[in-house]
Amino acid sequence: MDDITSTNPVAVGDIVEIEPEEDSETSAMINEIFDRNNYINRQSPRFLHQQHIVAANLDQSLLIATFKEPKTSQGFIDRFLAASEAYHVPAIILFNKADLYKNKEMDKFHQWKRMYEAVGYKVLLSSVSENKGIEEIKELLIDKTTLISGHSGVGKSSLLNILFPDIKLKTQDVSGWSGKGQHTTTFAEMYDLPSGGRVIDTPGMREFGLVNITKQELSHYFPEMRDRLNNCQFNNCLHVNEPGCAIKEAVLNGKIHEDRYVSYVNILNSIEEKSY
Numbered sequence: 001m002d003d004i005t006s007t008n009p010v011a012v013g014d015i016v017e018i019e020p021e022e023d024s025e026t027s028a029m030i031n032e033i034f035d036r037n038n039y040i041n042r043q044s045p046r047f048l049h050q051q052h053i054v055a056a057n058l059d060q061s062l063l064i065a066t067f068k069e070p071k072t073s074q075g076f077i078d079r080f081l082a083a084s085e086a087y088h089v090p091a092i093i094l095f096n097k098a099d100l101y102k103n104k105e106m107d108k109f110h111q112w113k114r115m116y117e118a119v120g121y122k123v124l125l126s127s128v129s130e131n132k133g134i135e136e137i138k139e140l141l142i143d144k145t146t147l148i149s150g151h152s153g154v155g156k157s158s159l160l161n162i163l164f165p166d167i168k169l170k171t172q173d174v175s176g177w178s179g180k181g182q183h184t185t186t187f188a189e190m191y192d193l194p195s196g197g198r199v200i201d202t203p204g205m206r207e208f209g210l211v212n213i214t215k216q217e218l219s220h221y222f223p224e225m226r227d228r229l230n231n232c233q234f235n236n237c238l239h240v241n242e243p244g245c246a247i248k249e250a251v252l253n254g255k256i257h258e259d260r261y262v263s264y265v266n267i268l269n270s271i272e273e274k275s276y
Contacts, residue, residue: 059145086212099130216236238268
């Protein structure tokens, strides 16, 4: 189990065996936590060298991103995708708030859609406030356990209020002075979809810190790099300064998007190797 290095030994989505407590009708003791099929974790916001299990036993993850109010960086998206790849959770990217987008943002959407779809990710566009793109989202959620994540203020609570009209989650506007969302969810919760399947709502994240991924492993979690790793001259190639690097060659030839490579290098430089 992950209880030694994680801040939450039991996570939303875990399958457990419980025993009701004799003197209480509302509480029970967890006797066993069954092995997880997978999970997504992040660096604990409070403890630098510990992980926080975001959710377990997932069929897919849905990352909600926005180009305005607030703006989601490519670095945040690529960190989330790398974590999903590392734990074998298929990821979908949903760009919300299309009603706010002008030509500049729509051009950016089409560029990023091409970039991410070329790698194999599904990319969607929606305006939750105008109820556009909702049916396509609903179709993707049927009979799946889906983690929904993203920055505060991207529209997670608004989407969940459409999917689950009875739960009436609080929504908040983006903070005007900072351009960042304010937290409306403080802990992960799971909801059963009327059409079958489950959705796990997570607290809005300002950052997505990767844990338990070494510099040597990172390129394995970029699908466009993973397919070319065997062609590098050196087995321990980090794809930065080494000669005979198939990844850098693919970037120069336009086979790997330059922005994805820059994102990879930025993440690589942020990984602190453990010293033993």
